[in-house]
Every structure is written in C-alpha cells, then in structure tokens.
Amino acid sequence: xxxxxxARSKNARAATIKTxxxxxxxxVFMPVGTIGxxxxxxxxxxxxxxGAEIILANTYHMYLRPGDKVVAKMxxxxxxxxxxxxxxxxxxxxxxxxxxxxxxxMENGIEFRSHIDGSKHFFTPKKVIDIQTNLGSDIMMIxxxxxxxxxTQERIKVSIERTTAWAQESIDxxxxxxxxxxxxxxxxxxxxxxxxxxxxRKKSATELCAMDYDGFAIGGLSVGELNKEMYDTVExxxxxxxxxxxxxxxxxxxxxDLIENIERGVDMFDCVMPTRNARNGTLFTSFGRINxxxxxxxxxxxxxxxxxxxxxxxxxxxxxxxxxxxxxxLTYFRLATIHNLHYYLNLMREVRAAILEDKFAEFKExxxxxxx
Amino acid sequence: xxxxxxARSKNARAATIKTxxxxxxxxVFMPVGTIGxxxxxxxxxxxxxxGAEIILANTYHMYLRPGDKVVAKMxxxxxxxxxxxxxxxxxxxxxxxxxxxxxxxMENGIEFRSHIDGSKHFFTPKKVIDIQTNLGSDIMMIxxxxxxxxxTQERIKVSIERTTAWAQESIDxxxxxxxxxxxxxxxxxxxxxxxxxxxxRKKSATELCAMDYDGFAIGGLSVGELNKEMYDTVExxxxxxxxxxxxxxxxxxxxxDLIENIERGVDMFDCVMPTRNARNGTLFTSFGRINxxxxxxxxxxxxxxxxxxxxxxxxxxxxxxxxxxxxxxLTYFRLATIHNLHYYLNLMREVRAAILEDKFAEFKExxxxxxx
Numbered sequence: 001x002x003x004x005x006x007a008r009s010k011n012a013r014a015a016t017i018k019t020x021x022x023x024x025x026x027x028v029f030m031p032v033g034t035i036g037x038x039x040x041x042x043x044x045x046x047x048x049x050x051g052a053e054i055i056l057a058n059t060y061h062m063y064l065r066p067g068d069k070v071v072a073k074m075x076x077x078x079x080x081x082x083x084x085x086x087x088x089x090x091x092x093x094x095x096x097x098x099x100x101x102x103x104x105x106m107e108n109g110i111e112f113r114s115h116i117d118g119s120k121h122f123f124t125p126k127k128v129i130d131i132q133t134n135l136g137s138d139i140m141m142i143x144x145x146x147x148x149x150x151x152t153q154e155r156i157k158v159s160i161e162r163t164t165a166w167a168q169e170s171i172d173x174x175x176x177x178x179x180x181x182x183x184x185x186x187x188x189x190x191x192x193x194x195x196x197x198x199x200x201r202k203k204s205a206t207e208l209c210a211m212d213y214d215g216f217a218i219g220g221l222s223v224g225e226l227n228k229e230m231y232d233t234v235e236x237x238x239x240x241x242x243x244x245x246x247x248x249x250x251x252x253x254x255x256x257d258l259i260e261n262i263e264r265g266v267d268m269f270d271c272v273m274p275t276r277n278a279r280n281g282t283l284f285t286s287f288g289r290i291n292x293x294x295x296x297x298x299x300x301x302x303x304x305x306x307x308x309x310x311x312x313x314x315x316x317x318x319x320x321x322x323x324x325x326x327x328x329x330l331t332y333f334r335l336a337t338i339h340n341l342h343y344y345l346n347l348m349r350e351v352r353a354a355i356l357e358d359k360f361a362e363f364k365e366x367x368x369x370x371x372x
Numbered sequence: 373x374x375x376x377x378x379a380r381s382k383n384a385r386a387a388t389i390k391t392x393x394x395x396x397x398x399x400v401f402m403p404v405g406t407i408g409x410x411x412x413x414x415x416x417x418x419x420x421x422x423g424a425e426i427i428l429a430n431t432y433h434m435y436l437r438p439g440d441k442v443v444a445k446m447x448x449x450x451x452x453x454x455x456x457x458x459x460x461x462x463x464x465x466x467x468x469x470x471x472x473x474x475x476x477x478m479e480n481g482i483e484f485r486s487h488i489d490g491s492k493h494f495f496t497p498k499k500v501i502d503i504q505t506n507l508g509s510d511i512m513m514i515x516x517x518x519x520x521x522x523x524t525q526e527r528i529k530v531s532i533e534r535t536t537a538w539a540q541e542s543i544d545x546x547x548x549x550x551x552x553x554x555x556x557x558x559x560x561x562x563x564x565x566x567x568x569x570x571x572x573r574k575k576s577a578t579e580l581c582a583m584d585y586d587g588f589a590i591g592g593l594s595v596g597e598l599n600k601e602m603y604d605t606v607e608x609x610x611x612x613x614x615x616x617x618x619x620x621x622x623x624x625x626x627x628x629d630l631i632e633n634i635e636r637g638v639d640m641f642d643c644v645m646p647t648r649n650a651r652n653g654t655l656f657t658s659f660g661r662i663n664x665x666x667x668x669x670x671x672x673x674x675x676x677x678x679x680x681x682x683x684x685x686x687x688x689x690x691x692x693x694x695x696x697x698x699x700x701x702l703t704y705f706r707l708a709t710i711h712n713l714h715y716y717l718n719l720m721r722e723v724r725a726a727i728l729e730d731k732f733a734e735f736k737e738x739x740x741x742x743x744x
Contacts, residue, residue, distance in 0.1 A: 035695070035699045035701060036692075036695070037703040038703075039701065039702050039703065040703060040706070041703060042683075042687075042688075042703050042706065042707060043687065044683065061699075065695070065698060066691070070671060070691070073671060074671065074691050075673075080689075080692055080695075081692060082687050082692070298438060298442065301446060301447075311414075311416065315414075315415065315416065315454050316414075316454055317446065317452075319438070319446050319452070320408075320446070323408070323437070323452075324407075324409060326437060326438075327407045327433075327437060329407060329409050330411050330702065330706070331409040331410075331411065331412060333702050334414065334702070
C-alpha cells in the first residue's frame with residue numbers, strides 16, 4: 001500500500017492510497033457492503049453510479065455465510081462479488097460483540113454464538129487474520145477488545161492492554177505470513193481504543209503506532225457519546241498518530257461528523273448511516289436532511305436535491321420517490337440508497353478539492369451556511 | 373395505434389404495434405409494473421437492461437395510491453414514472469375483485485373496499501375510462517365482469533352479457549370523449565369472457581369484436597384451469613377475433629404457455645410470474661427452471677444460464693446470487709428480476725425472429741428439446 005500525503009488545509013488532509021486494486025483519494029467515505037453487497041445495489045451501481053474506489057465488507061458475516069473458505073474458493077471477495085476495487089474488512093469483533101446472543105471477550109479472543117444458527121465460534125487475533133486472508137481484503141483490521149460506553153476505568157484499562165497485546169500478536173503473525181508469501185498484497189490496520197479517556201487514548205495510540213502497521217483506526221467511538229466528546233477524543237488521539245499513514249475513524253457518521261473529523265485530521269470513514277437511513281426514508285441533501293414520508297412531497301415535482309447529480313435526482317421527482325416509499329416498493333430502496341451514497345461520496349470529493357486549494361475553512365463555513 | 377401484421381408461421385403471428393410512445397414488436401411480453409414501477413427495477417433498468425417497449429401498470433393500485441388525479445398532475449404515467457415507452461393499464465376490475473375485502477359486481481359496476489384503508493369505491497365502465505384517461509396509458513382496458521372458475525353456467529351467462537353491455541357503454545363513451553379531444557392518443561381494448569365454455573366464448577368474442585375497439589383481450593383464463601383447457605379455449609376463441617387487430621391473453625403465463633398460445637395466434641402477454649418467481653428464488657433458463665435455494669449452487673461459478681446475455685448472467689455467478697438469496701439481500705431481488713424478465717423478453721425476440729423466417733415449428737421443437 002502506498003500512502004501519499006498531497007495537501008493539508010489546517011489539519012484537514014488530502015492524500016492518495018494505492019492498493020493492489022485501486023487508487024483511493026482521501027478524505028474517503030467507504031460504503032458498507034456487509035455481506036459482500038452494498039444493500040440494494042450491485043457492483044455495477046457501486047462502480048458506475050457512485051464511482052466508489054473502496055467499500056467495506058464484514059468479516060463476521062462473510063465468515064458465517066457463505067464462509068471465508070467458500071469466498072476463497074470463489075476467487076476471494078473481488079471475484080466473488082465482482083467489485084474489482086478495494087475492500088476493507090473489519091475484524092468481526094464488533095459484530096461478535098453486538099449481534100451475538102452470547103459474546104465473551106476473553107484473554108485470548110472473543111467467544112460468540114452465530115446470530116444465524118446459534119453455533120459457537122471463537123475469534124482470536126490470528127484467526128481473524130486467517131479469515132481476512134481468505135477474503136482477500138485490501139485492508140484488514142485486527143481484533144480489538146471493545147467495551148460498551150459508559151464503562152469503568154478498570155474495564156477500559158483491560159481493553160487497551162488487551163488490544164495492545166493482541167495488536168502485537170497480530171502484526172507479528174501478519175508479517176510472518178507475508179514472509180511466507182501469504183497475504184502479500186494485503187494491508188493491516190490497528191485499532192486504537194480507550195473510550196473518551198484522554199490518558200487511555202494516548203497510551204493506546206502510542207503503543208499501537210509504535211508497531212509496523214500500514215494504517216491506524218480510531219475505534220470505540222460513535223457508540224452513544226456526545227458529539228463534542230467524539231470530536232475532542234479524535235482531536236486528542238490524532239496527535240499521537242503518524243503523519244505518513246492513513247487515519248480511519250470507524251463507524252462515523254453524519255455529514256457533519258465527517259466534516260468535523262476531517263478538520264481534525266481523519267482520512268477515512270465508514271458508516272451504515274447513508275444506506276440504513278435511505279431505507280427508512282431519511283435522505284441527505286446539501287441543505288440538510290429530509291424525510292420522504294412527509295405529505296408535502298406527494299406532489300413535489302422537484303428532485304430530492306436540486307444540486308445533486310445522482311441517477312435518482314437526475315431522473316425522478318420527490319413525488320415519485322415518495323410514492324415508491326409509501327408503497328414499500330423494492331425500487332425505492334435502491335433509488336434512495338444511490339442518492340444518499342452519492343451525497344456522501346460527492347461531499348468527500350468536494351471537501352478534497354477544497355483541501356487541495358487550502359480552502360477547507362471556507363468549505364466548512366459554506367457547508368454549514370447551506371443547512372442553516 | 374397502428375397495427376401491422378408482418379408475418380405468420382402457421383397460426384403464430386409477428387406484428388408491429390405503433391402507439392404514441394413506442395413501437396412494439398410482437399409477440400410481446402409486458403413486464404408488470406403494478407404501482408408504476410416494475411418491482412425492484414427502475415425505469416432505466418427497464419429501458420436499458422431489458423429494452424422493454426411496453427409495460428403494464430394497475431389501474432386499481434394507481435387509483436388508490438397516489439390517485440389518478442395526482443398522476444395526471446405529475447404529467448401522467450410517462451412523466452411520473454419516467455418510463456417513456458408505452459403503458460398498458462388494466463381496468464382495475466380484476467384487483468377490485470381479488471384484492472378487496474368486499475367486492476360486489478352489480479348491474480352498473482363493481483363496488484369494493486380499498487385494501488389499503490378500507491374506504492368504499494365504485495368502478496363503472498365510464499369511471500375506469502376516466503381514471504385511465506388521467507393515467508394517460510397508451511392502451512386502456514375496459515371494465516369486465518369477472519367470474520371465479522369453476523362457475524355455474526348461469527353465472528357465466530350473466531358475466532358475458534354484462535361484459536357485452538359494459539363494452540358497448542365503454543366504447544361509446546371512449547369514442548365520444550375522443551370526439552371532444554380527450555384521450556385522443558390513447559387506445560382501448562375489450563376483454564372477451566366466457567370461462568372455458570366454447571359457446572359462451574364464441575358469443576362473447578363475436579359480440580365484442582363487432583365493436584370499434586383497437587384490440588381484443590382474452591380474459592378470465594389462467595385462473596386455475598388445466599393447461600389444456602386454457603390452450604383449447606384460446607384456440608377456439610381466436611377464430612372469432614379479427615386478423616387485423618392485436619390479440620392479448622391476460623395474465624399468462626409460463627414460458628411454455630407463451631409458446632403454446634403464440635402458436636394459437638396470440639400477440640401480447642403479461643404476467644407477474646417472471647417478477648414474482650424471481651423474488652421467490654425460481655429462475656427461468658433456456659433449459660428450464662432452477663431454484664437458486666438449492667445447496668448445489670453454493671459453490672457454482674457458472675452464470676444462471678450460460679446462454680443468457682443479461683447483466684446478471686454476464687456479471688455474477690450462481691454462487692454469488694445464491695449467497696445474496698440466502699442472506700435475503702435487497703440486491704438479490706433486482707438481479708434475479710433482471711434475469712427472469714430478460715429471459716422472457718429475449719424468448720419473445722427469438723420467437724419473433726423464427727416467425728419472420730416461417731420457422732415457428734422448428735423453434736418450438738428446439739425450445740422443448742432444450743428443456744427435456
């Protein structure tokens with residue numbers, strides 16, 4: 001993986017990440033493709049209508065179904081899903097923690113039961129690397145020890161110590177595998193933990209960033225804390241992260257969250273928000289959110305967002321989209337998803353252009369002005 | 373509407389129908405777009421991936437939601453849905469009959485309650501023409517008096533007498549509206565009833581075909597009768613239908629049904645089968661049906677149908693499609709629908725080519741040979 005920092009506008013950064021499968025321009029938002037498909041879209045949509053250079057797939061889901069060995073046999077994620085650009089896969093730890101009926105973080109890993117059939121499984125740092133090797137993701141994430149917030153200081157302490165220990169085990173194993181010619185085209189990121197506690201975040205960041213990772217993520221945020229706490233934690237943590245490697249804020253967030261965290265030096269984001277909200281009727285626009293349920297849209301011949309160039313806005317009226325929504329028509333989900341993801345990806349293209357011209361502050365001001 | 377009969381191969385016909393919005397080459401299968409969208413597809417898909425020149429929309433559904441007056445205000449069906457080719461709309465009678473909690477066929481029309489909110493409505497021959505005028509369909513269907521099969525001779529007798537009386541009322545009203553400059557670009561088809569009784573079918577066909585309609589449909593079949601009864605009824609009824617107008621068999625059917633009825637002189641078909649079956653996992657291929665649920669497809673790298681040129685078959689493996697199906701992923705519905713409709717539309721293109729070369733018999737033989 002090649003990381004080139006191209007410009008900075010205050011702390012906001014524009015960079016290029018080159019993987020074996022694509023060239024990713026940052027800041028970047030990665031659409032979530034949980035089971036190897038961005039919900040309601042196909043690979044052609046993601047490529048041609050959104051122009052996404054990287055999407056996320058969930059290790060937990062792909063491991064349980066169809067199984068990482070099946071994916072490997074089918075030519076790994078890229079050939080199985082026919083999305084030829086980059087994949088980032090999470091470690092599966094978050095889903096094992098949040099979706100499983102029983103999930104036990106233990107000294108050596110996380111024990112959990114499948115949400116599909118109740119079968120028992122055990123994720124260890126090495127096991128999730130093996131799974132992600134089978135998946136063939138361009139960027140894999142290590143297993144980390146998550147804690148639900150709020151948590152006691154003692155539990156957070158255990159979490160970051162365990163995360164550091166697992167990170168050491170992970171990087172040693174990953175590099176030794178590469179030395180054997182395995183997963184040579186893949187990259188690996190560590191995940192900084194520590195809740196909203198500044199001392200713990202510093203300790204976790206300092207310990208992990210001393211290791212030979214290709215990039216670093218900030219995990220354990222967007223779990224119910226106040227926006228200000230999230231922004232402060234990111235601002236604080238970024239200080240201890242290297243300049244010459246990508247910074248990824250996991251599971252974030254609203255358009256406002258993206259802008260605020262880009263300002264604090266984050267390069268990469270993922271979130272189910274644009275896709276999930278689309279399905280619930282919430283559409284993002286340059287002037288804020290609308291809910292297509294509203295009766296006022298029933299005879300509205302204008303597009304969702306006059307400024308938007310997506311297929312949905314170029315073709316259909318709010319009246320038609322709201323009719324599809326009311327009728328619970330399958331077509332609705334795809335058209336709304338295309339719009340929301342296009343909004344997110346286009347916002348990232350625009351903010352990047354502003355950073356390259358050293359006009360991030362002006363961009364941010366205009367971004368908020370439009371939605372006030 | 374301009375109807376040109378181009379070729380005949382035994383009784384199978386190839387014709388061209390020119391409406392104000394498109395040129396339709398027959399035999400034609402019309403995808404069903406109940407509420408103004410073919411389930412899971414958008415207008416661009418229907419145009420670009422399927423090349424459909426005509427789709428069907430349901431008068432009952434559009435009348436109840438968003439309302440035919442709303443559709444008229446939004447620029448009628450073509451502008452509301454952005455599908456610019458031809459629309460055929462049914463009369464709404466069938467849905468009033470089958471979907472409504474209460475439905476009463478009466479001397480002057482059909483009383484029913486909305487399946488959405490229970491509100492009471494009354495469809496008359498004139499009312500459904502007014503609704504379809506608002507919808508702006510290229511081909512509208514008249515209100516007919518449906519009977520569930522099996523039915524008594526007495527009930528079928530009432531049905532065809534009432535259907536004839538309504539047909540006379542409909543055509544008089546429609547032509548008088550046209551004389552006033554209303555619905556001048558629209559066309560109207562009558563619907564022959566009579567169950568599987570040959571005398572009743574002859575009577576109904578003879579009476580209706582004497583009227584000034586643009587085309588004629590055979591209704592009241594594909595309601596549970598044996599295949600042979602359907603084919604025999606069509607073969608019998610077609611004799612009393614004019615050569616120089618389109619013949620439409622409503623609500624039919626399987627690929628085999630299409631071939632059999634084309635052989636008997638039918639030009640137009642519609643059915644929810646390719647779209648509904650796609651959603652349930654049944655996929656049509658040149659060698660018969662498969663159910664993608666089957667465990668054998670889990671690691672099958674071949675396309676659904678090696679001979680198929682649809683987006684789904686050109687891009688994705690059975691393994692991936694079966695994974696999407698198992699995961700109940702929204703993406704599955706669109707990819708399966710694209711395949712099934714492409715299969716149906718392509719079958720019609722192939723049978724048309726065979727008729728133009730006077731090789732229908734050879735085509736039919738090969739069609740059955742492949743699936744034996």
